[in-house]
Amino acid sequence: MPAANMDSHEVTTRLHVDELILDYLLWFCTSSLLKERQLRLDDHVAKQEWTDAAKSADMGMRLVNSFTQTFKRLHPNAILPDSIALRQRICRFATVLLRRLDATSPTFTRVSQSGARTRAWLSRKRASNVIEDLTSSSSPSSNVPIAFEFSQTPFAPSNLRRNTEEMHRQMGFSGLPAAQRIYWGNISLREGLNEFMILSSWTCAFNDEVSTLWMETATNYMVQGVLEAYRCEGAKGIDALNECFSWGPTVGGDGLDDDETVVNEMFGGDGGSVGILFEKMKTEALLEVLPPDSTPLETHLDRLAEKHTWAVFEETLVSGYLTAVISAQPSPVLLQLESGKLNGFEDKDISTLLANAGVLVR
Template sequence: MAMSSPSPPSPEGGKRANPETQVEVDVMILDYLLYMAARQVIAGRKAQRSGVVAGGSNGAADAEYGGGDGDERMVGDMPLMMVDSFLPIFKANHPTHLVPESTHSRLLLLKFSTLFVHRLQRSPSTPPLPSLQHLRARNHARATTWLSHHPPSQSATSIFNDLSNGLPIPPQSLHQNRRHVLSHNCPPNTVLTTPDFYGTPACLSLRDTLPAFMELSAYITSTYKSGRVNETWEKMAAEYMLQAALEAYLVYGESGDAALRECFAWGFDAEAMDGDAGEGGFLVNTMFWDEDQSIMEKWARIRNEHMQALAPPPQTHLQAHLETVATRFPLFRFEGRLLDFLWALTRHETAPVLAQLETGCLDGFSREETEALTRRVGIQIN
């Protein structure tokens, strides 16, 4: 398939492309780029994980990723660069245009997938520190509001008290934990260059990315699944919270109970229904609500079970217990399930128009109608 760009202004008559046609073409291009970039990011990380398993810590995966010669390219960079180049142009040309729901969901999927997949290593996708600080302040404010409406239960209070002792974890242990995570989750050729980044304030943490996961899930659920989540998703979301808490203490060296409280501050908040959390916050809140309260009750149980797993048994050192929990819930296994979930989202939605046109056939259109559309928007099918 070859795409021809919209015609430039004519030197003689100053003729420009029809505005309606132009926005249609630009939306199709944006939709296609988002779709391809998200698939590349997710598929690239899934392939990279295969190399991690095959290579272990001996460098056997170097050949697959161009390692051993200083090549530290992140998966999916080229499609992301195309999105980064085109999105500002689209916003400048169509500042008031609302993109279709499918395009918005692809944008949320790409945003979260990129942050999650690239979080362990510094990359062009890593937000600058001031942006991260703003993100963390916003996330903390959201959690503080939620917690003010949900006094902790007696069991939760006990967990919070347990986390007041034995923290923060000593620096040497933090360093070892960082190396352990990287050796099990990154290609061997990048592990030596990453410890000075992972676990620092400049690095995205799982706690930083958790709200983006919730926003993506809520939008997909409200748009395609009648607003209801199932138990499989609830268990994955609860483990995300647990993994975020483990990382906060074992890798980032947090102390006290603030990190744990923030990580698990998710669920329906009746007092926030009329608040100013914006569309994303509203959808996240309603995702946990149902008329007969079955979702709310099940979510509360699953959430509390995962939070309770962090409470050390009597006479058990907190650090040793948290490391045991991390072994029980391997981050690598969790990431695999999450990537499968994200990949399923890319396959659930209808492919973008331009992706369909690559096959020469558009859903719901005859061959003749497809050809008429391509002529109208300036696309040539070979």
């Protein structure tokens, strides 16, 4: 029944039920992706078991994609409860990280906003690039390479293909038939870094804690973003480096959107000491990315990729950070939907709602 033909009680009930369904589907999608990843990387798992898990993960992404659009159409002015909005952030980050697509977007992709955000951040820092910001810091290195090192980009297409294949191999995707890699997008790690920071600021707001381990994970993410951008995507110039390392506390926050404001507040925690330590660790990571004198950028990044492998980073990020964030969330109310039941509602109503979500009703 269209919302316009419902009384206020019916509209409220429909919204509440749809929120519960969305919450469940977001949880199901994320859980299925993590299970599929675990089986994909396990050499001892039977092929059929992995195939079933892959189908479940793909179905989870389709359901989230479909029902998110249905939810917005039925409830265009609804504001999600914080718990569901957080689970949506978790799902979005998981799909971007593990499949390079956004299951919450109608097109499974997104328009990049990293460039605009980076320019605004650098403007607040009064720097044209992150290397310039580094050299103007309180404790700069005595031998900081200058930005023209990145004029050596982009690298040869054959090298980009080789590096991409190696990254897919470390993710466990290289040996899969093309038909089983349908749900693989082209969202960059730089966009994923944006989601990581926003999600982290949300969990920090709930838990009021930013650990040294988190800072290490964040700076490692920046390094991986640089490696992917230049070694796999063929980034040209210094923009990709700027996008990856333009994070940290800034002053003069006029014009910040809500997400950026919360991220900035996260770095301002503990009387500003969080931001100070983060800047120190970020500086160390940035100096590691910049090539030493007389070493070509591509050679240096290849060596860095051997030192900081994607496989180790992904395992740390997923099994450490992401698992901890997910474990801190309560289970969805509608886990009982797996049996097609929902206490307090008629079977007919549940069947209709499941059909709206794209679930096959038996």
